Amino acid sequence: MPVGLNPDEHELLARIAYRSYVDARTQEQIAEEFALSRPKVGRLLERARATGVVDIHIDTPRGLDLDLEDRLAEAFGLRHAIVAPAAEGAAEQRTLVGRSAARYLERRLTDGVRVAVGHGRDLAALAGAFRGPAATGCVFVSAMGGSPLVDAPTNPNEIARALADASDGTAHSLYAPAYVADGQVRDQLRQQDAVGRVFDLAAEAALALVGIGGTDDGCTMVRSGCLSAAEIARLRARGAVGDVLGTYVDASGRAITAPHLERVMALSLEELRRIPAVVAVACGPEKPLAILGVLRAGIVDALVVDEPNARAVLELVVTDRAEGS
Amino acid sequence: MPVGLNPDEHELLARIAYRSYVDARTQEQIAEEFALSRPKVGRLLERARATGVVDIHIDTPRGLDLDLEDRLAEAFGLRHAIVAPAAEGAAEQRTLVGRSAARYLERRLTDGVRVAVGHGRDLAALAGAFRGPAATGCVFVSAMGGSPLVDAPTNPNEIARALADASDGTAHSLYAPAYVADGQVRDQLRQQDAVGRVFDLAAEAALALVGIGGTDDGCTMVRSGCLSAAEIARLRARGAVGDVLGTYVDASGRAITAPHLERVMALSLEELRRIPAVVAVACGPEKPLAILGVLRAGIVDALVVDEPNARAVLELVVTDRAEGS
DNA sequence: CCGACACCTGAGCATCCGCTCACCACTGAG
């Protein structure tokens, strides 16, 4: 199997590797046995690994592609990238992503951490799969208003509540709609003590948990009635590819300011950027561009996605680069 | 593949193993990434190895069985056991054993080491495959007399000469026959300066190189005319299974003293025992019992054999033990 | 034949790793 190695060398490498890996001898002992210097044994072992005489195989659970995760993390400077295995149906896919995200969040939480919580079906899936982590006393705060038009479990309040219940923590609900008529109403609302205080709590969270929304007509923002089909179309026309907490970005990660932005009742991109760690969750076939845009906005610290999206996003980066920036 | 492991645990082990083995991260870095303590990561890695999540495979050259070598070394308390791959014909087998022995000796020699040299076709094969080792100034001394009846290359003098030439060392020949008429002649010869000095040199060697002879009618001692067919038959009747430098042993490793012993012009078993390291080489289908006996004599430090002999000898130990000793 | 270059080698050192040992949470029996 190993090429470019003469038989004697191959044999020596195999012998030394055997002592090291099978018999668990120290390099010093091996050096003694083969009448070599200790560093020499170290180099031979390194060489055995490099030439494939020693083959280390990791039995990865079915569907888990760690290399893909690394490339994703590398491409966007993420601290963590979690890729959930591909699944057949949309619902199954969301379940898998939710589960992966839940496991990740459980590992990541430490005692008393405050978490700002966004909305969407992907976060709802996370909450559904969330089991008690080792950490206790975590505080989950809505980072966005709610909407009565969609399934309750996808609203931030419900998600925060579910997370708090599962982890023996506390939840802070935001009693405000996600979208209001105009900027003036929003500002008034935010001045309300019950609303403003929750926003302040969210803005100072140590961790934010957000979904990544698309700009198709079936996206959460439209389904929840925050935006009309005409409004989302206008956003698309302005280059919007996706949103985080109601703030839309274009494919290069720049926020689209006009004119809906002031009506959103949620943490802004700038507030999000000040939160030390932002965990984004996304899945679904309509999301690649949205994920690309949000990742390029540079606010995301960790990403949980399904495998098709992961591949698609990396593909987009490559084609983008090929076209020149 | 790994059993008794729940999926989440499997995934975690795979992730950690990937970081450790593929990305070559330190346990500290991994601990940081997964929010675990450093020792915990170490234990998980150990667990990953134990459960087979991490599978380390060593690509051994075809025919090399390192486990067999270990069992052989273990069974007889050898410092080294080298097993050459099995081959079809007797000549091919001897070539392979000779090559393995040569490589081994090359590694083992250090500058200026004095080596006592025996006789036989196996050692001749070693000499034929011997290339210059790193060591220089080695001294090769015949530890046994010669015989004009067999191929010259199997005599100690020739072997010592070949080894010396190939390694830029010196050879000391023993100008005496391997077998003489009776003990009196032997003693007289050993008192000759030219003979006695070489014996003394050999007896104080740091390393001895010997073949293991059988007790069949075609063994080297008979072929070389040292013993007649009748004599070897008498030795067999006394329990002899093999010889080292003309000294025969039985299956439990005891030397057969009567009556040929005093006629041998070679280092005795006791002299051999005083040499710090004795390397024995053996091959051929008639040898298993001979090897067993010689190994049990407790003089051998390192053994080079063909694979069939290695297996046969281990088999003999097992059956012996089963029958009770 | 000689000099320059590259490669390999082994010493020394900072870091990393595995082991031991208290300590703690959980469990099951009294």
Add this chain to the structure above:
DNA sequence: CTCAGTGGTGAGCGGATGCTCAGGTGTCGG
């Protein structure tokens, strides 16, 4: 409910490992 037993956890330490660097050796071109 209490308490001994058990399994797991992280601190601390000594040995093991990987890295850097100076020195030496082989090789190739001049």
